[in-house]
Amino acid sequence: MPEKKVIDARGSFCPGPLMELIGWIKLAGIGDELEVLSTDKGSAADIPEWIRKVGHELIGVTEEAGVWHVTVKKTK
Amino acid sequence: MKILIVGGGMAGTILANNLARRLHGELRSGKVKLTMLSASDKHMYQPGLLYLALGRMTPDELYRDQAGLLEPGIAFFVDPVEEFQLDQNRVKTKSGTVFDYDILVIATGSRAAPELIPGLAENSETFYTEESAVKMFRKLQAFQGGRVVIAMGVPHKCPMAPLEITFMLHDYFKDRGIRDKVQLHYTYPIGRVHTLENVAKWAAPEFERLGITSETLFNIKEVDGAAKVVKSEEGSEAPYDLLISIPAHRGMEVIEKNKLGAGGWIPTHRHQLTMEGRKNVYVIGDTTNLPISKAGSTAHFEAEALGENIAAIVKLGSPVRDYDGKVFCFIEAGKDRATYAMFDYQNPPDPKAPTKAVHWFKMAYNKLYWVSARGLL
Numbered sequence: 001m002p003e004k005k006v007i008d009a010r011g012s013f014c015p016g017p018l019m020e021l022i023g024w025i026k027l028a029g030i031g032d033e034l035e036v037l038s039t040d041k042g043s044a045a046d047i048p049e050w051i052r053k054v055g056h057e058l059i060g061v062t063e064e065a066g067v068w069h070v071t072v073k074k075t076k
Numbered sequence: 077m078k079i080l081i082v083g084g085g086m087a088g089t090i091l092a093n094n095l096a097r098r099l100h101g102e103l104r105s106g107k108v109k110l111t112m113l114s115a116s117d118k119h120m121y122q123p124g125l126l127y128l129a130l131g132r133m134t135p136d137e138l139y140r141d142q143a144g145l146l147e148p149g150i151a152f153f154v155d156p157v158e159e160f161q162l163d164q165n166r167v168k169t170k171s172g173t174v175f176d177y178d179i180l181v182i183a184t185g186s187r188a189a190p191e192l193i194p195g196l197a198e199n200s201e202t203f204y205t206e207e208s209a210v211k212m213f214r215k216l217q218a219f220q221g222g223r224v225v226i227a228m229g230v231p232h233k234c235p236m237a238p239l240e241i242t243f244m245l246h247d248y249f250k251d252r253g254i255r256d257k258v259q260l261h262y263t264y265p266i267g268r269v270h271t272l273e274n275v276a277k278w279a280a281p282e283f284e285r286l287g288i289t290s291e292t293l294f295n296i297k298e299v300d301g302a303a304k305v306v307k308s309e310e311g312s313e314a315p316y317d318l319l320i321s322i323p324a325h326r327g328m329e330v331i332e333k334n335k336l337g338a339g340g341w342i343p344t345h346r347h348q349l350t351m352e353g354r355k356n357v358y359v360i361g362d363t364t365n366l367p368i369s370k371a372g373s374t375a376h377f378e379a380e381a382l383g384e385n386i387a388a389i390v391k392l393g394s395p396v397r398d399y400d401g402k403v404f405c406f407i408e409a410g411k412d413r414a415t416y417a418m419f420d421y422q423n424p425p426d427p428k429a430p431t432k433a434v435h436w437f438k439m440a441y442n443k444l445y446w447v448s449a450r451g452l453l
Contacts, residue, residue: 008346011401011421012367014235016271020367022295023231023324026192027339046267053293053310 002031010039017043018050028074035071044068077108077390080175082157083183084114084142087361087375093451094383096147103149108390115156117142121445129203129212130248145449160334179356186233186362186370190323195299200321221257222317227296227306229324230265233370238322239270239279240408246286247411263294275417275427327363341365347398349382358382369403377402406438414438
């Protein structure tokens with residue numbers, strides 16, 4: 001059964017939101033969705049770029065009160 | 077009140093000593109009992125492994141007897157926990173002993189896990205254990221030239237280590253007079269050469285100046301030892317003659333076995349350092365799932381904040397401060413220059429140009445660490 005996990009990377013300068021996602025996506029199952037919360041607007045671009053490059057699925061990017069929500073699905 | 081600390085690494089040791097000082101009277105009167113359980117009777121200064129791999133420290137310099145680092149009044153047992161029975165406020169150890177507690181602190185740390193990547197353990201040199209660092213030193217000594225690739229998994233302990241080993245290798249080969257026979261090729265998992273933007277802005281031109289090539293968006297998928305090629309999740313390949321890896325890390329197996337957190341990382345409140353869903357269980361050091369560096373300084377600052385809070389709980393009935401995400405990392409920029417990055421949840425780092433003075437301070441800290449572990453610095 002696919003699960004949904006929230007990665008709270010707000011205020012994370014190091015390792016940073018994308019590195020957090022890379023670490024956690026390895027622990028996820030295929031079909032799981034991971035929602036990254038980030039206060040770095042760069043996450044809205046660099047997470048989708050990496051997702052496209054490795055072939056996972058980008059579900060969506062939204063911004064709410066200075067927090068970017070980037071949701072991806074692990075596909076392989 | 078019974079306070080139980082599980083883990084005798086940097087986080088657990090600094091916390092124990094901090095509490096022993098703050099609660100000196102309560103420990104003497106018997107009002108408080110402070111106990112530490114560890115898997116080892118030795119305490120390792122883990123940052124020293126970087127220097128060991130390059131022949132700049134020796135193994136004996138990395139260790140002290142754990143018991144000798146602890147303040148009087150701390151009951152210390154080499155008896156690792158095997159079962160966390162959190163609903164009953166107790167743990168069971170390898171020897172079968174049951175320790176109950178009013179407050180539990182979990183600081184079991186993390187471990188490099190090269191076995192997660194096919195071919196990585198057999199075909200790369202690394203420096204996250206004494207054995208592997210000594211092996212890497214010998215391999216470097218025998219290396220006469222060729223393409224050296226630096227590659228890493230995520231997450232990894234000490235996020236500055238990839239840059240440090242690269243800059244230090246540059247000077248190592250230069251000192252041996254073979255830098256012109258060595259191609260240093262640095263790879264990194266995200267789209268710049270370091271996750272800290274300001275550090276990346278400094279490091280990228282340094283690489284260019286020193287003739288170090290780099291490739292970003294490179295996450296190790298597998299290593300083909302026969303072909304001497306590292307393959308990335310992103311589809312690229314990096315041929316090597318010598319592969320230096322910073323393996324992905326995992327929390328300790330006991331955490332996963334007890335289902336306290338996926339990957340061995342325990343869900344932790346970012347300010348209070350409580351385990352999610354538990355009021356009397358705290359997590360510090362690498363064991364947390366917090367989105368901050370897995371580094372000694374993180375463990376140190378968390379331990380100080382938690383020491384103040386646990387002492388306040390004993391004396392006032394409630395904690396008095398939040399952990400603010402503070403981290404301080406030295407960055408060796410070669411054999412004789414260094415800078416540093418300091419940041420917290422709110423403020424990004426602003427590293428300055430490397431200097432010899434910061435390098436020598438780092439050299440001094442390699443010795444001062446033992447004062448730090450005792451909770452004095």
